[in-house]
Amino acid sequence: MNELWVKHCGISHTGSFKDLGMTVLVSQVNRLRRLKRPIAGVGCASTGDTSAALSAYCAAAGIPSIVFLPADRISIAQLVQPIANGATVLSLDTDFDGCMRLIREVTAELPIYLANSLNSLRLEGQKTAAIEIVQQFDWQVPDWVIIPGGNLGNIYAFYKGFELCRELGLVDKVPRLVCAQAANANPLYLYYKSEWKDFKPVIASQTFASAIQIGDPVSIDRAVHALKATNGIVEEATEEELMNATAQADQTGMFACPHTGVALTALKKLRDQGVINKNDRTVVVSTAHGLKFTQSKVDYHSREIQNMLCQYANPPVNVKADFGSVMDVLKKKLSRNI
Secondary structure, X not given: OOOEEEEEOOOOOOOEOHHHHHHHHHHHHHHHHHOOOOOOEEEEEOOOHHHHHHHHHHHHHOOOEEEEEEOOOOOHHHHHHHHHOOOEEEEEOOOHHHHHHHHHHHHHHOOEEEOOOOOHHHXXXXXXXXXXXXXXXXXXXXXXXXXXXXXXXXXXXXXXXXXXXXXXXXXXXXXXEEEEEEOOOOHHHHHHHOOOOOOOOOOOOOOOOHHHOOOOOOOHHHHHHHHHHOOOEEEEEXXXXXXXXXXHHHOOOOOEOHHHHHHHHHHHHHHHOOOOOOOOOEEEEEOEEHHHHHHHHHHHHOOOOOOOOOOOOXXXXXXXXXXXXXXXHHHHHHHOOO
């Protein structure tokens, strides 16, 4: 492709795009508390990144944070962030959807402010990534924007940002949006394939793209609106496809998260189908930093993932500590590049 770009939203305070929305939300909660509103703390259910952002900004504001996490389903790097920031972390024997149901019930009974993307303040912050994209292109709109989707608030936030720019006269159109889902957690994809006739939540299976391992997204209606308004598309990625795409991205100098691999897989499929053309200006949204998901990369490059070829694995070469052995390995390696 002549115009392929990656919008890296993981270069931020806690390493994901969730910072954009959480700084807005926590600022408003801080204001409400100063107005003596009865808010004892802020809570969220999370697959990892939301809890990291919430705990960091709450810590900065001196507001208690409460986090509901699905036990054994997020990376250690994600888990340690809210712990380090002093949040009350509840590790629950359920999936994200179960955590979401519980936090909604709890916040209905206790003076805890709900911080999930059900809250429109989050989307007001997250829409700024779309505004940044058109600003970075000197107010020219890309043809396509591909966004990983789990709870589905972010694709609506991007639509909202692009539409705001159009309404203000800064641009004259909005891009076509693509929502990319992991095949192991793909309720929106299945809904799209049914031509929007039959939405059914799914039981999300384990995926390396753990932040979008969600079977019953709370923002389904908003996501569908965004996709219909932009003549959008939904694609999916298998575990092998997303891990291979992540590895290929890393070979260009990135250090991509698995969710970026999901979006890149969607791009590849749409290019192969001729839907996205060679000259289309296309932006793939990278939602988090790869340093949050190092174990998946270790497993891939060690070829330790069951039933996966790991086509682009690059394991270290074990060599004896003598000059001759080192020279033999390097000559063999270099000969392939001549």
